[in-house]
């Protein structure tokens with residue numbers, strides 16, 4: 001196969017160009033302009049939450065959320081260990097300390113029981129409560145968010161929901177990103193919808209979102225000249241990127257349908273191959289299936305995820321290991337971590353399969369054939 005099969009690449013719907021052209025024609029090329037408000041409104045409406053700030057990235061959204069919650073130097077912030085570094089880097093931006101909590105096996109996301117143990121232990125060791133909790137929904141799969149919120153409420157610790165990968169996913173019919181005190185989304189190039197780069201912060205608290213917009217535009221106090229009483233950031237989404245976002249919002253439901261079909265296709269083709277395990281939706285959970293992921297039991301299949309990754313790569317198909325847990329990362333290795341082995345096992349056994357919505361049927365057939373060939377070859381050898 002000549003053409004590259006991507007893990008998940010940008011997929012425009014068609015209307016994006018119209019909105020971008022409008023931005024050019026009206027010369028709203030800056031981080032000001034009508035697309036920004038319209039994009040925020042469409043995100044807020046879609047997620048059924050009143051307030052939204054469109055920002056330059058999901059990471060920026062988490063950073064501002066931490067600032068709004070008053071996270072400062074020396075504070076501790078709990079974060080899922082099984083995640084992308086964008087979830088926890090902003091904790092370090094604030095001079096605060098990440099405390100990592102491991103996953104449960106059902107959803108691969110933060111274990112609510114371990115979360116409580118971590119809170120109790122931090123209180124015992126430091127005499128203080130962690131200042132915030134960053135709970136992540138990986139690959140679109142809802143975490144046990146009600147249980148996490150119950151623990152958080154019991155200890156009165158605010159929750160930032162990292163729904164960067166989970167726009168459109170729901171738990172008990174309610175959109176992810178709207179359970180926590182604040183929620184964030186990412187519109188980076190490979191996410192389910194993209195603005196080329198971008199993110200958003202959502203909340204029910206109007207004051208927070210107003211203040212986030214103020215901080216994101218260099219914290220300019222009302223005055224004819226430039227007056228500053230806060231440290232500001234250049235974190236606003238541009239009007240051009242918001243135009244792309246408006247177009248992408250129109251096809252988001254279609255993309256979710258397509259992503260779910262991709263998962264169903266892999267699952268259907270491979271479910272009878274022992275040693276290949278999928279991540280089913282637990283009761284009440286609806287996943288946008290951003291990426292289809294599998295676990296490979298090397299003892300049964302005879303091959304490790306890396307073997308399959310290389311085999312796919314030889315066919316010009318991109319796959320990727322699951323996120324390497326943050327507590328194993330050299331930069332975070334000295335941070336407190338509450339681990340139970342789950343995220344390490346997932347990292348060892350897991351692989352993200354090509355899940356692009358603009359991948360052709362023929363390309364998917366080729367990917368499936370490659371996986372089946374690996375399986376048949378290795379299992380029969382044993």
Ligand SMILES: *Cc1c(COP(=O)(O)O)cnc(C)c1O
Pocket residue numbers: 056057058059060083084085086087136138162164165185186187188198199
């Ligand atoms: C992508 C991602 C982020 C960061 O979003 P950016 O827009 O890339 O800054 C944060 N958390 C998770 C889980 C992500 O996948």
